[in-house]
Amino acid sequence: MASKEKWEKVLYKKQNVPDNYVDDSFLRELKKNSNLRRYDYWTTVSQSGSVTQQISSVCIFLMIFIYMDEKQLLPETLFYTTTILTVISYGIYCWLKLPAVENKRTSYDDIKTGVMFLCFLYGLSPVIVSLTETISTDTIYAMTFIMLLTNIVFYDYSPDDIQVARVKGTLSLNAATFASVCLASRLNTTWHAFAIVTFSFEWFALWPLFTQLLKVLYPASQNILTVLLGVTSLILLSTWTTVATIVFLIVHLFINFFCPFWLIRLLPYKNNIKGQWDEAEIQD
Amino acid sequence: MKTSKKKHSICMISDFFFPNMGGVESHIYQLSQCLLELGHKVIVVTHMYGKKRRGIRYLSNDLKVYYLPFPPFYNQCILPTVYVTFPLLRNIFIREEITIVHGHSSFSTLAHEGMLHARTMGIPTVFTDHSLFGFADASSIVTNEILRFSLGDCTHVICVSHTSKENTVLRAQIKPENVSVIPNAVDATMFTPDPSQRTPNKITIVLVSRLVYRKGIDLLAGIIPKITQKYPDVQFLIGGSGPKELILEEVREQYQLHDRVQLRGALEHSKVRDVLVQGDILLNTSLTEAFCIAIVEAACCGLKVVSTNVGGVPEVLPPDLIRLADPSVNALVEALEESIKEIKDGVNVIPPDEIHDRIRKLYTWQNVAKRTEIVYNQISDKNTKNFKQRVQTYNEFGIVAGIVYVLAIAINYLLFMILEWLFPRQEIEKAESCHNHVRKRH
Secondary structure, three states: OOOOOOOOOOOOOOOOOOOOOOOOOOOOOOEEOOOOOOOOHHHHHHHHHHHHHHHHHHHHHHHHHHHHHOOOOOHHHHHHHHHHHHHHHHHHHHHHHHHHOOOOOOHHHHHHHHHHHHHHHHHHHHHHHHHOOOOOHHHHHHHHHHHHHHHHHHOOOOOOOOOOOOHHHHHHHHHHHHHHHHHHOOOOOHHHHHHHHHHHHHHHHHHHHHHHHHHHHOOOHHHHHHHHHHHHHHHHHHOOOHHHHHHHHHHHHHHHHHHHHHHHHHHHHOOOEEOOOOOOOOEO | OOHHHOOOEEEEEOOOOOOOOOHHHHHHHHHHHHHHHOOOEEEEEEEOEOOOEOEEEEEHHHEEEEEEOOOEEEOOEEOOOOOOOHHHHHHHHHHOOOOEEEEEOOOOHHHHHHHHHHHHOOOOEEEEEOOOOOOOOHHHHHHHHHHHHHHOOOOEEEEOOHHHHHHHHHHHOOOHHHEEEOOOOOOOOOOOOOHHHOOOOOEEEEEEOOOOHHHOHHHHHHHHHHHHHHOOOEEEEEEEOOOOHHHHHHHHHHOOOOOOEEEEEOOOHHHHHHHHOOOOEEEEOOOOOOOOHHHHHHHHOOOEEEEEOOOOHHHHOOOOOEEEEOOEHHHHHHHHHHHHHHHHHOOOOOOHHHHHHHHHHHOOHHHHHHHHHHHHHHHHHOOOOOHHHHHHHHHOOOHHHHHHHHHHHHHHHHHHHHHHHHOOHHHOOOOOOHHHHHHHHO
C-alpha cells in the first residue's frame, strides 16, 4: 500500500486503506493534564485554613450551646454580646465595602430586614423551644451531628468571591439553622431558644460574609482568622473535655499541614486526558 | 476473493430497536436490511416493548426480530443481571445457528450481556459504538469500566468516526488495529431537496434536534437575538422538544420574535425532511457528537450547513459543504453571517440537487453493509479465544478488577456447562429460515 496521498482524518473521502487502518497521527490530538496547576505548599496551607475555620466555627457554636445547657452562660449575655459585636462588625463591613463593590441594597434595607427578623424570631421562639421537644435527645444529637457535618461539607470554600449566593452556600446555611433549631429545644426557656437561633444566624450567615470581605481586601487576614478561631475553639473545648481537645488539635494539624503536603505529593499521578471527543465547553 | 461468498448468520443485539426511534435503532434496521440483501441471514434481538410487543415479529424482507421478555428498567435498558439472559440467548443462538453476534451501543445492557454469552459459547463478536464519552465524571468512569470488561475480548469493534475510534480505544484500552471506522449512512431517498418549499426573499435557518444542553441550545439562545436584530429577512425554524425549549421561548418573548422564530415541537422522523427542505441553512450547535447524522441529512436535502467544530463533525462533510465554528456564540454568529452573505450575493451557492447527488453517493447503507461484511469475513477466519486465553487477558486488567472479571467469566462458563447438560444442544430445534426457502426455489 504505497502512500501516494497523505491519509486524512476524514470520512467523506475514499482512501485506499482498510477500515481498521491506524495512522501515525492516531491520538496525536490527545492532551494530557492540559490545565494542570502546580501548588505552592505554604499557599495551600494558608488556603486550607478556610476548612479549619469552618470546623472551628461549628465547634465554637457547639461549645456555646453546651455552656448554655450547663447554665454557665446566660442567654441574655449571649444575645447582647453577639448583637453588639454584630452591629460593630456591620459598621466595619459597610465602611470597608463602600469602595469595593456597588450594591443596590442600602443600609436601611439591611437594618429593616434585621429588625423584622429579630421580631419574628422573638415571636416564634416559644414555638421553636417546644417544636422538637417530644423527640428524644439522642435523635436530636444525631440530627444535629448530621446537619453540622452537612454545613462543613457543603460550605462554599471558594476563595476571593464576595457573592455567597450559591446553592452550596444555601444548603450549608440551611443545615446550620436546622441544627440550631434542633438544639434550641434542648434548652430551658424561650430566651434560650431565641438567643441560640439568633446566634446561629449571626455566626453562620453574617460572619462568613464579613470574613469573606476581609479575605478579599486583606489576604493576610486569612491566616490570622484561622489561628484566632482555632485557638478560641481549642480553649473553649479544653474547659470541657481533654479527649475532644486532642482530637480537634490533631484534625486541625492534619487538614492544615498534612493534606496540602499530600496533595502536592499526589499531583504527579494526575492523569487527565482531553481530546476532540470531550463535550465542548461553551466559550464566551 | 473466495471469502466474500461466505454467508454468515448474524445476530444484531441491542436494547434499542423499533418501535423506539433514534440513531441506533435506524442504524440496526438499515444495516440488517442491506446485509439481508447481500444474502446473509440476520436476526435482531431486543427486549420487549410495552406489554404487547414481545415474542417474535417479522419486519420488511422477513427480518426476524426477537422481543425478549425482559422489561426495560432504566433509559430503555434492561436490568443488568449478567447471567439471567444466558439460557434464553443460548437457545436463540443455537436455534438460529448464529455465527456472529453484533452488539450495538455502549449504553445497551442487553448488547453487553449478549456478547459476553456469545464469547463463552465460542461465537465471534462485533461491537458498534455510537457515542462519545468523557473520562472525568463518575458516570463515565463506571461506564468505561464496564466497556473495558465487555470489549476486553471482543473480536472486533466498529466506530462511526475516527474521533469515536480514538475515544473507544482509550476508554476500553483495546488495540486500535481491532477497531474499524465505518461511518453511518443516510437513506437518500427519504431526504430529497425541494427548493420550492423555501420562503422566497427570506433566509430560513433550521435546527432540528432534541432541545437539551448537550445539543448546545444555550448557544442557540444567544445566537437568535444577534442574527434577527441584524438581518430583518432572516427567520428561524426549530424542530424538536426538550428541557431547553423554555429558554428559547423566553428569548422569543423577550425580543418579540413570534413571527420569526417558529418552534415546531417534537417531530416524527418521517416529518424531519419536510421541515429541513423549508430552510436555507442548517445550524448544528451540538457540544458533542460522534458522527452527527443531522448535518448529513440536511446536506442531503441541499442545505448549507453551519456547525460547531466538535467530536466527529469535521470528518463528516467536505469543507465546501460545511462551515465550522468554535462552540461560542460569537464564532457561530460570524459563520452564519458569512453563509447568509454568500446566499445573498449568490457566491458559492451549490445547487441543492448537486449536493444531494454528492451525499447520496458518499454515505449509502449498501456501502456500510459491504464494509461491515469485510469485518465479518475477517473475524470468522480468526479463532475465538478459548477459556484459558480469556482468563489470561482479563488477569492483566489489574489486581482487583482482574479477579472480578475472571470470576465473572468463570461463572459464565460454569453456567454454560450446566445449560449444555440440562438442555442438550441436539434437543434444540433449528429454526427454518424463510430466506432459505426463497433461495432454494430460485
